[in-house]
Amino acid sequence: MQDIADKLGLSKGTVSLVLSGKAKGSRVSEETCRKVKQMAAEMNYQPNEIARSLSTGKSMSIGVVITDISNEFFGNLTFHIQEQAKKYGYTVITSNTNESPEEFYDAVTTLLNKQVDGIILVPVDEGQEVLLKIMKRNLPVVQVDRYYPDIKANYIIIDNYKVSRDVIEVLIRKGLQRIAVVCYDINLNALTDRRQGYIDALDRHGLLDPALIKNINYENQEEEIKRAIIDLKNNPDKVDAIFFCSRRVFITGVKYMHREGIKIPEEMEVVCFDEIDSFSITNMPITYIKQPIRKMGEKAVDILMEQMSGIDEIKECVFEAEIEYSI
Amino acid sequence: MQDIADKLGLSKGTVSLVLSGKAKGSRVSEETCRKVKQMAAEMNYQPNEIARSLSTGKSMSIGVVITDISNEFFGNLTFHIQEQAKKYGYTVITSNTNESPEEFYDAVTTLLNKQVDGIILVPVDEGQEVLLKIMKRNLPVVQVDRYYPDIKANYIIIDNYKVSRDVIEVLIRKGLQRIAVVCYDINLNALTDRRQGYIDALDRHGLLDPALIKNINYENQEEEIKRAIIDLKNNPDKVDAIFFCSRRVFITGVKYMHREGIKIPEEMEVVCFDEIDSFSITNMPITYIKQPIRKMGEKAVDILMEQMSGIDEIKECVFEAEIEYSI
DNA sequence: CTGAAAGCGCTTACAG
DNA sequence: CTGAAAGCGCTTACAG
Incomplete structure (x- = not known):
């Protein structure tokens, strides 16, 4: 950004404004806008999202903690979570617990330190503390597939x-x-x-x-x-x-x-x-x-996004599963 | 960190040293070290990895771009990549291409902007440019399952x-x-x-x-x-x-x-x-x-780590698959 | 053994 | 319409 600003005789701030799409209205002249964009393309500018994250306080990524990504059910669930997150411009970091409370704790701690903006998780037996830790941080979280009945928190399950x-x-x-x-x-x-x-x-x-x-x-x-x-x-x-x-x-x-x-x-x-x-x-x-896996994954992301935008009403979703026949 | 330093009458730098484990040798006194750690625990200090990343230039995460995480083969592959990455202290961001060159391009661009330290990817038909883009950035990358024969780059496949x-x-x-x-x-x-x-x-x-x-x-x-x-x-x-x-x-x-x-x-x-x-x-x-999926996933991570540590000899790994019988 | 300071690459009030 | 400056939370030479 500094380089672009220098070449154009502008300030870093102005360049930032146009490159991050906040140049609308009369804030920055059309002319400047155009020049900045062109120069950015010429110099092959690529934004550093880490720096942006530190500045804005949003990492634009969510964490997904499941039992085991190689399991068909969770693979499907994760797929739909990822596709839905992509629509909102979010990226997904996944990790596996293998049903172990220690791995569950480690996974969530890592995600918190990475400053994810929200977490979707599959609860593990004896893992209540971990969920509480997230909630104490005031970070949006939704449980999927199972939930801790003693904790008042979002969940999505089937009946x-x-x-x-x-x-x-x-x-x-x-x-x-x-x-x-x-x-x-x-x-x-x-x-x-x-x-x-x-x-x-x-x-x-x-x-x-x-x-x-x-x-x-x-x-x-x-x-x-x-x-x-x-x-x-x-x-x-x-x-x-x-x-x-x-x-x-x-x-x-x-x-x-x-x-x-x-x-x-x-x-x-x-x-x-x-x-x-x-x-x-x-x-x-x-x-x-x-199970309506796709709906469950999409809904999990939707709830997370809602909560990130400030709504903090707790959602307890119970979907219906269907009985089907292979032949 | 500033808070901890203030409470203890120390400087932020010193606190950083002990909390990031660089206090070894005679650099920081045992006493100080102990006090800092204790205070950190008391105040429930959690490091901000984003800030650290910006400072060190390493995000401690790698990107994995596959066809489709809900596919059993890729689910298994990703699982082993994740478990291996965990051993090195790395976190994994996955994304799906659905075999589309556009999604392939988008996925990689996002990962680059997120400043991942390396990328493991499954090439997509007509996606050569994307691989070249990564290499131009001098970022370690390894292809898995398939490879572009016209490009001199790391790959892991079976025969x-x-x-x-x-x-x-x-x-x-x-x-x-x-x-x-x-x-x-x-x-x-x-x-x-x-x-x-x-x-x-x-x-x-x-x-x-x-x-x-x-x-x-x-x-x-x-x-x-x-x-x-x-x-x-x-x-x-x-x-x-x-x-x-x-x-x-x-x-x-x-x-x-x-x-x-x-x-x-x-x-x-x-x-x-x-x-x-x-x-x-x-x-x-x-x-x-x-296919020896586990070995392939682990090797992909190993190669990536090697290259991150400066070795840049190109690796072309060809594993042998086995013929087996279900009954 | 410890502190002060600069810097990582962005964003965002605040002035003008 | 644009610039100068502070700040996000860390790390890391450089002094002392």
């Missing part, structure tokens, strides 16, 4: 309870009676709600059987899911269907169903929470629950 | 030609003769090499038949893949196998194979370029090509 209950109702209406659930034992509402929806639906029809509820430890999932499948296969009363509470559990579960020679859907039907883009590589029918 | 030729050889050795290929018609070496590997292997055995080469237009892929499958099914000489040159093509292709009632592997075998984490939801055998 996990309702859609889980509904999908089980659908199976019951089809005549299936013995329905199992395979779910992580993690203490997060997204998961507990899914399990509870299942329980209530079956209970209402007097079909609940505790032996059909399989809770899986996250660390040791492969082994535990395998055992759950074998167990369900060997249940003296034939099991009609299995409701898998998340993508990974479904994939592993179905793998072992194949290994055990369980015919899908003839012997057992399957339900998957979340869509998998490669459902079509198998030709068996899968009932699945589809 | 697409060799592994494609090898996988076809494997099929031939198994006794399969009529092998088809379904591949995008995009003019990028990753894709053209795969097709050429296929062609050369078959040619060597006198098994090449142009009717079995199906080039797919990216924009209209669903329809074109469908037509290709029907066409192959109706080929008067039975087709024994199909080599799908990428993940998406495979998923769509297999979908239509199921729709057309083609039995896999009894009637036709299938080969997929790239691993899909949900292969196991189907119980048919799939031959696939597995």
Whole structure:
């Protein structure tokens, strides 16, 4: 900027005005404006956003903290967040927690120090302090996919309870009676709600059987899911269907169903929470629950932008998920 | 920092020294050091990395420009890049090109203005200028997955030609003769090499038949893949196998194979370029090509760091991919 | 061992 | 319509 100003015999301030687009109105003459722009192009001027950020106090970037970017659900979510942020002129810094509270803390601390203008995050078990730290700084933040019920903060989720209950109702209406659930034992509402929806639906029809509820430890999932499948296969009363509470559990579960020679859907039907883009590589029918990922990602950004512009009413968004069929 | 200095009757400079970890040696007394740290903790001091960046000229962040973060391959790649960057204390800003040269240009321009210390990118067709722009700035950059052959720059790829030729050889050795290929018609070496590997292997055995080469237009892929499958099914000489040159093509292709009632592997075998984490939801055998994604991502970061530290020898890394079986 | 000062590249009141 | 100056929060020679 100084160089441009020198060449043109202008001041740095004037150059700044036109290059940052604040030259409208009668502030700077058309003539000057034109000359500055031309010279900037000639000298191949590129603005330094870091300097601008320090000066304005806005970094024009937002932080996104998710479990794991290589997971299809979060990959999709991040994609839509990024595309939406781009529309507002914002850039996105992502980081992974791998469900660890330490990594969660580190990720957020780094983002805060980088002076992001807002944060979208997927809460981690035992990570309440981290969310509070952001809020104490008065920085806009929105939780996605899960939320801490004890903290009054923005969140966007789907109605996990309702859609889980509904999908089980659908199976019951089809005549299936013995329905199992395979779910992580993690203490997060997204998961507990899914399990509870299942329980209530079956209970209402007097079909609940505790032996059909399989809770899986996250660390040791492969082994535990395998055992759950074998167990369900060997249940003296034939099991009609299995409701898998998340993508990974479904994939592993179905793998072992194949290994055990369980015919899908003839012997057992399957339900998957979340869509998998490669459902079509198998030709068996899968009932699945589809979250409105795009809407969720876009909404998260919209809320963030609203809050950045000063509105600080807390938003608690609950979207509806849909029940769909792969074939 | 000023506040801490004031409270302690020290200068800002001294505080900066200890808080940025440059107080080693005899530079600052142990006593002062201790007091500063304690006060910083008490006052809950959080460094402003933006200010530091402006001062040091290093942003401690790198840019990653990929096709689409919601794609499993790029999601995995990005994950490993992020984890590796974290080890070096770097943060990652990602953006998607959706294969568009305009978005590619915009993404890189934004990153440059944000003063990233280096860029890892997946080249886009017709995007040479963008890469040159980065290099003109003397900013470290490494291409991943593909590269522009006319530009002397770092890249990390796998030997697409060799592994494609090898996988076809494997099929031939198994006794399969009529092998088809379904591949995008995009003019990028990753894709053209795969097709050429296929062609050369078959040619060597006198098994090449142009009717079995199906080039797919990216924009209209669903329809074109469908037509290709029907066409192959109706080929008067039975087709024994199909080599799908990428993940998406495979998923769509297999979908239509199921729709057309083609039995896999009894009637036709299938080969997929790239691993899909949900292969196991189907119980048919799939031959696939597995890229060392983790090594590629880590290496990309390593090279970037090397170049940032002044080494500017150009690295052209070619990794080997492996042939694997889903069952 | 510590302080005073300049500088990183911008923006933005304030004067004129 | 334009300029001079202060300031954003750090770092880093340079003195002492």
